[in-house]
Amino acid sequence: MTTRDEIRDYWDADAATYDRSPGHHPSSGLQRSAWRGALSRLLPATQQPLRVLDVGAGTGFLTMLLGELGHHVTAVDLSPLMLAALQRKADAVHCPVTVVEADAAHVPAGPFDVVVSRHLLWLLPDPVAALRGWAAAAPTGRLVLVESVWGPSAGAGEKLRRAGRQRLHRVRRPPDHHAELDTAVRAQLPLGHGPEPAEILEAVQAAGWTAPRQHRLADIEWAMRQDLRWPELLLGVAPRFAVVAGR
Numbered sequence: 001m002t003t004r005d006e007i008r009d010y011w012d013a014d015a016a017t018y019d020r021s022p023g024h025h026p027s028s029g030l031q032r033s034a035w036r037g038a039l040s041r042l043l044p045a046t047q048q049p050l051r052v053l054d055v056g057a058g059t060g061f062l063t064m065l066l067g068e069l070g071h072h073v074t075a076v077d078l079s080p081l082m083l084a085a086l087q088r089k090a091d092a093v094h095c096p097v098t099v100v101e102a103d104a105a106h107v108p109a110g111p112f113d114v115v116v117s118r119h120l121l122w123l124l125p126d127p128v129a130a131l132r133g134w135a136a137a138a139p140t141g142r143l144v145l146v147e148s149v150w151g152p153s154a155g156a157g158e159k160l161r162r163a164g165r166q167r168l169h170r171v172r173r174p175p176d177h178h179a180e181l182d183t184a185v186r187a188q189l190p191l192g193h194g195p196e197p198a199e200i201l202e203a204v205q206a207a208g209w210t211a212p213r214q215h216r217l218a219d220i221e222w223a224m225r226q227d228l229r230w231p232e233l234l235l236g237v238a239p240r241f242a243v244v245a246g247r
Helices: 003-014 029-042 061-068 080-092 127-137 152-172 197-206 218-226
Strands: 051-055 072-077 097-101 114-118 142-148 213-216 240-246
Touching: 003 080, 029 061, 029 218, 029 240, 051 061, 051 127, 061 072, 061 080, 061 114, 072 080, 080 097, 114 127, 127 142, 127 197, 142 197, 197 240
Parallel strands: 051 072, 051 114, 072 097, 114 142
Antiparallel strands: 142 240, 213 240
């Protein structure tokens, strides 16, 4: 099997349980409100609906929020089962979404006003080439990448807290991941170790996006903390940030 096939099959196997994790699909009104506020700040200011390309859309977390904000979303994902879950959600609330099964390097031509992606770059065999393709699909548009700190840049303290959160999650909730992504597959991914913010900025610049800037998503972290119970509250949440580039 190719790396692409391995990654597709991994997420197909996760599709049925993926939304069990609050980090994958926050259900509280407070968190959803914080996410809507963050997206409104990160997107171009306009009174008109934007044409948005959501790459690596998964089960539709960003897609559905963007639809709630009134934008026209094209959702792209490699996993047909993830997209099927997304389509069911969209149908349930009568949210018009265009769903495209494709890998991140072969997105629709557009043009789009915005390209968004959440926690995807680490899974790409060639993240710079993919980012370059997204720029071609939005030649005068904006890039919004939603990320968290979980790799080498997390530091010893955050690594310990992350390990604690994972252990508690396994004890208190049904499993959301069926397994860890195979280490041999991750070894073939340039950012598979967990990208540092600086690595993401470098990839964005190398792909030709202009004026990349980083935003800490402190309001989302705050909203997430409000929904924690003890002892999760002592472990906190992973730092969240967004990288924005283009106009």
